[in-house]
Amino acid sequence: MTDNAAALRGNWNYPTAMRFGPGRIAELPDACKAAGMGRPLLVTDPGLANLQMVKDAIARNEAAGIPTGLFAEVKGNPIGKNVEDGLEVYRAGGHDGVIAFGGGSALDAAKAVALMAGQTRPIWDFEDVGDNWMRVDPDGVAPVIAVPTTAGTGSEVGRASVITNEATHVKKIIFHPKMLPVIVISDPELTVGLPPHVTAATGMDALAHCLEAYCAPGYHPMADGIAVEGMRLVKEWLPVAVKDGKNVAARAHMMAAASMGATAFQKGLGAIHALSHPVGAVYDTHHGLTNAVFMPYVLAFNRKAIEPKMTRLAAWLGLPDPSYQSVMDWVLALRKDLGIPHTLKDLGVGNDRLDELSAMAADDPSAGGNPVPIGAPELKQMFVASLEGRL
Ligand SMILES: [Fe+2]
Numbered sequence: 001m002t003d004n005a006a007a008l009r010g011n012w013n014y015p016t017a018m019r020f021g022p023g024r025i026a027e028l029p030d031a032c033k034a035a036g037m038g039r040p041l042l043v044t045d046p047g048l049a050n051l052q053m054v055k056d057a058i059a060r061n062e063a064a065g066i067p068t069g070l071f072a073e074v075k076g077n078p079i080g081k082n083v084e085d086g087l088e089v090y091r092a093g094g095h096d097g098v099i100a101f102g103g104g105s106a107l108d109a110a111k112a113v114a115l116m117a118g119q120t121r122p123i124w125d126f127e128d129v130g131d132n133w134m135r136v137d138p139d140g141v142a143p144v145i146a147v148p149t150t151a152g153t154g155s156e157v158g159r160a161s162v163i164t165n166e167a168t169h170v171k172k173i174i175f176h177p178k179m180l181p182v183i184v185i186s187d188p189e190l191t192v193g194l195p196p197h198v199t200a201a202t203g204m205d206a207l208a209h210c211l212e213a214y215c216a217p218g219y220h221p222m223a224d225g226i227a228v229e230g231m232r233l234v235k236e237w238l239p240v241a242v243k244d245g246k247n248v249a250a251r252a253h254m255m256a257a258a259s260m261g262a263t264a265f266q267k268g269l270g271a272i273h274a275l276s277h278p279v280g281a282v283y284d285t286h287h288g289l290t291n292a293v294f295m296p297y298v299l300a301f302n303r304k305a306i307e308p309k310m311t312r313l314a315a316w317l318g319l320p321d322p323s324y325q326s327v328m329d330w331v332l333a334l335r336k337d338l339g340i341p342h343t344l345k346d347l348g349v350g351n352d353r354l355d356e357l358s359a360m361a362a363d364d365p366s367a368g369g370n371p372v373p374i375g376a377p378e379l380k381q382m383f384v385a386s387l388e389g390r391l
Contacts, residue, residue: 010218010219011266013177013266014222015157015180016157016180016183016184017183017184018157018184018186019031019185019186020184020252020255021188021252022187022188022189022248022252023189025056025057025187026060028060028061028099028145028147028185029061032061032099033064035182036143037066037096037097037143039068039093040061040097041068041069041070041090041098042057042068042098042101043072043074043086043098043099043101043113044070044072044074044101044110045072045074045075045076045103046073048101048102048149049072053149054070054072057101068099069095071085073086074102074110076105076284076286077105077164077171077281077287078105078112079164079165079166080165080166082163083113086110086112086113087116087117090117091117095142096142097143098111098117098142098145099144099147100155100181101147101149102147102148102149103153104153104155104202104287106149107148108155108163109161109163110144110146111144111155112163113142114141114142114144115136115141115161118139118140120137121135123174124172127173127174128172128365133175133176136178138176143182144181145182145185146183146184147184147185147187147190148184148255148258149190150191150194150258151206151241151254151258152202152203152204152205153258153287154258154262154265156184156262157184157263158180158262159175159176159178159179159266160174160175160179161174162174162277170281170360171280171364184259188252188255189248191251193245195245196245196339197339199254200238200289200292200339201286201288201289201292202258202288203254203257204291204295204340205287205288205291206234206257206260206261206288207230207231207234207238207261207292208276208288209258209265209269210228210230210231210234211227211272212270212272212366213226213261213266213267213269214264214309215270215305215306215370216267216268216270218267218369220266223263223266224264224267227260227264228312228313229260229316230261230264231257232318233253233254233260234257235318235330235334237249237250237253237254237257238250238254239334239338241254242338268366268368268369270298270367270369270370270371271294271298271374271378271379271382272298273291273366274364274366274379275290275294275298276291278361278364279344279349279357282353282360283347283348283349289341292335292340293341293343293344293346293386294386295331296332297382297390299324299327299328300328301381301385302372303324305371305372306324307324310327310328313327314326317330328391342389343389344386344387354384355376358376358380358383359376361376361379361383362375362376362379367379
């Protein structure tokens with residue numbers, strides 16, 4: 001850490017009001033009232049829409065005199081059309097707020113519907129580049145209540161959505177400060193039904209957020225503190241949550257870690273996400289799983305820039321002989337323990353589009369947060385290492 005006072009500056013944003021704990025989904029009607037919603041639209045994915053938890057949430061609202069619509073046509077890695085379709089239902093139903101209910105894809109699509117509720121420009125005009133967000137009419141952004149049902153994305157405490165532009169197959173980050181949900185209901189009981197492989201993959205996304213935020217350059221000691229404790233929670237509780245999905249304490253700690261990761265990454269992300277976004281957009285792979293595959297290769301590439309930080313992290317995690325190597329060994333052991341594949345090939349990614357993917361990764365906004373400056377050649381080097389399993 002520098003002692004140059006001029007470098008000690010940054011933009012810090014804390015998240016939002018969170019109602020955290022088992023059973024708190026029962027407070028949804030009260031949260032709607034607190035957020036000023038009299039006729040919300042619940043946005044989720046088709047799988048969740050068939051589950052009792054969504055039916056219960058809508059029934060509870062109806063019983064409290066809050067008519068609640070349902071839009072469930074959100075696919076994994078949501079596309080612009082999902083947002084447009086949701087927007088149509090929102091406007092036709094005369095809704096006045098959005099309940100974002102689900103995993104990262106549902107939360108992101110729902111937040112985008114809320115952003116677009118009263119806009120006239122196309123969504124791609126609000127891509128997180130420069131001050132594009134200033135183009136948004138803030139009065140046209142509907143309030144959001146977020147109810148996460150996975151522990152990974154942390155989108156419930158984020159001010160952005162990742163939406164794939166289906167015309168170009170590029171994942172775009174859509175940003176506006178008012179996309180931050182006004183209330184979050186984090187009820188770990190909603191995650192007990194997640195199968196082990198989804199628990200593992202989403203949990204690794206939370207870890208990737210904490211790890212990349214912690215490694216990102218820039219002065220944000222609050223984010224750093226949140227990130228290292230988030231990683232400790234992942235270390236202690238992700239294996240438990242994967243092996244014993246009904247363990248509500250493990251689920252709760254992972255839910256906290258996920259929100260912490262997304263709070264921390266306001267500081268920045270890095271090459272893991274820069275590489276993962278184009279792979280997800282082109283091959284439709286699971287985001288958290290893709291991050292988990294890339295993680296050790298990116299650590300290896302960044303080694304020189306992050307060694308002192310890794311030593312401090314290792315000490316906080318309680319790893320033996322704290323060092324860069326002990327963090328690397330832990331990451332590799334965790335991946336193996338959770339059944340995460342070791343190479344990109346195992347995800348079905350070939351080596352025929354490497355130049356294209358590397359160029360897309362270089363354009364991804366996450367690339368700017370990597371502790372070592374990277375462009376397409378460096379990202380290609382990491383792609384090749386990840387395909388071949390070379391650390
Ligand atoms: Fe992520």
